[in-house]
Amino acid sequence: MTMGMSWSIRTEGLGKAFTLHLQGGTRIPVLGGVDLGVAPGECVALSGPSGAGKSTLMRCLYGNYGAGEGRILLRHQGEILDLAAADARAVRAIRRETLGYVSQFLRVIPRVPTLEIVAEPLIARGTPREAALAAARALLLRLNLPARLHGLPPATFSGGEQQRVNLARGFAPGYPVLLLDEPTASLDAANREVVIGLIEAAKLAGTAIIGIFHDTEVRDRVADRLFEVLPMPAAA
Amino acid sequence: MSAPLLQASGLSLRFGAIAALDDVALEIHPGEVVAIVGESGSGKTTLLRVLSGLMRPEAGTVRYRDPAGAVHSVHDMGEAAMRRLHRSDWGFVHQNPRDGLRMRVSAGGNIGERLMAVGARHYGGIRAEATAWLQRVEIDPERIDGMPDKFSGGMQQRLQIARTLVTHPRLVFMDEPTGGLDVSVQAKLLDMIRGLVADLGLAVLIVTHDIAAARLLAHRLLVMRHGRVVEQGLTDRVLDDPQHEYTQLLVASVLAA
Numbered sequence: 001m002t003m004g005m006s007w008s009i010r011t012e013g014l015g016k017a018f019t020l021h022l023q024g025g026t027r028i029p030v031l032g033g034v035d036l037g038v039a040p041g042e043c044v045a046l047s048g049p050s051g052a053g054k055s056t057l058m059r060c061l062y063g064n065y066g067a068g069e070g071r072i073l074l075r076h077q078g079e080i081l082d083l084a085a086a087d088a089r090a091v092r093a094i095r096r097e098t099l100g101y102v103s104q105f106l107r108v109i110p111r112v113p114t115l116e117i118v119a120e121p122l123i124a125r126g127t128p129r130e131a132a133l134a135a136a137r138a139l140l141l142r143l144n145l146p147a148r149l150h151g152l153p154p155a156t157f158s159g160g161e162q163q164r165v166n167l168a169r170g171f172a173p174g175y176p177v178l179l180l181d182e183p184t185a186s187l188d189a190a191n192r193e194v195v196i197g198l199i200e201a202a203k204l205a206g207t208a209i210i211g212i213f214h215d216t217e218v219r220d221r222v223a224d225r226l227f228e229v230l231p232m233p234a235a236a
Numbered sequence: 237m238s239a240p241l242l243q244a245s246g247l248s249l250r251f252g253a254i255a256a257l258d259d260v261a262l263e264i265h266p267g268e269v270v271a272i273v274g275e276s277g278s279g280k281t282t283l284l285r286v287l288s289g290l291m292r293p294e295a296g297t298v299r300y301r302d303p304a305g306a307v308h309s310v311h312d313m314g315e316a317a318m319r320r321l322h323r324s325d326w327g328f329v330h331q332n333p334r335d336g337l338r339m340r341v342s343a344g345g346n347i348g349e350r351l352m353a354v355g356a357r358h359y360g361g362i363r364a365e366a367t368a369w370l371q372r373v374e375i376d377p378e379r380i381d382g383m384p385d386k387f388s389g390g391m392q393q394r395l396q397i398a399r400t401l402v403t404h405p406r407l408v409f410m411d412e413p414t415g416g417l418d419v420s421v422q423a424k425l426l427d428m429i430r431g432l433v434a435d436l437g438l439a440v441l442i443v444t445h446d447i448a449a450a451r452l453l454a455h456r457l458l459v460m461r462h463g464r465v466v467e468q469g470l471t472d473r474v475l476d477d478p479q480h481e482y483t484q485l486l487v488a489s490v491l492a493a
Contacts, residue, residue, distance in 0.1 A: 018477075019479075020484070021480075021481035021484050021485075022481070022484055022485060022488060059476070059477075063470065063473060064472050064473055064476055064477065065473065065476065065477040066469075066473055066477050066479070087469075088455065088456045088468075088469050088470040088473075089265065089268070089455075089456075091470050091473075092455055092470070109427070109430075109452065110423045110424075110426075110427050111423070111424070111427040112427065
């Protein structure tokens, strides 16, 4: 990485409002003027009251919600790209190579075995299939998901098991930027330790991390600083 | 960035007073899965038929890029060239498998016929390929000599998919492929389509009114209403952050699963 690379992801004046056409066109502003930059190897925890827009910000950063205003700059394959202005195919490429997201809940795909779910993003970026499966297997074992579960689709798994599948899928590729939404919410103490270890290792490898951590103990151990998301004034 | 496989612009077509297509533009790139969603009568099936050359628009063009990189106007290429294209580089999966299968030809024959149309001549090789494809779509190879009209609806649809994909087309059109099937059969078929599309790197243009199927399969989504594309973009963004009033209604009407 070059000298002076001060950020991996940076927002400039990011704003988001929802217009509810089915409720008479009510406009709900949620985010305004968000300026957040995260350096390689840095972990920033979003703070602020429930409903302030932390999850909305995360979804905007992943391109799941369209940004209403402002820019979301990312370093993608040696170029600076604005995710807020990227078309669908560019967003897919950014998600494949640069930007990972661990949501709170696994979106279960019928009939696809756990191991394939975790290996899929690696295969998509060109890792040979056998190597991808081996990496997926190792990460699942590290997250205490026993080998007998690897061949099963996670539809019938417990919430904690599904979350660990989700975590393995998110951490496996080693994205330069990783978004974590409540990564330890349904985990026991031992697995929480594993996740803290994964986050620390990712930071050492230069990953920029933005997270929502309701578990303050986890937050205090992994986060380098807090970024406060404040509710928008009601009459905007 | 790769050049698009198919590129359409300014497509319009009226049925009497009704605008079935109203200035529609669209492109699809290699390996891309694009879903066209909308309610009955929105024009989505008409769009698929126009894009695939089965129907002629009143205005607009559809351009197709062949494997050698040459670009052709789909509606000016002539019937023989169109038939050749549909036999080799393109595939079409119909909602009703009876429209895509030959019901009086065996399962193996249905698959082998497509291979022979692109030049396969060795009987043993064709039968081996047909057997492999039956397995791939989870039909017992023992039924290779069975007639499709003795198959269940789900099996017929899987056979149609095998028949379509055996020649490794680069672009496949699908019109409500899970439309007439039971819910449990739909899930299996969707998952099979998802796996095949990813393994073969196919570009797929799929028409569906099933939002969950679109979310599972498609990279990109076009929402149609009254012959117009009212919204389009990344699948998860269109479904999770819909901008147009009609898309918001469509998403709000779906039961969460």
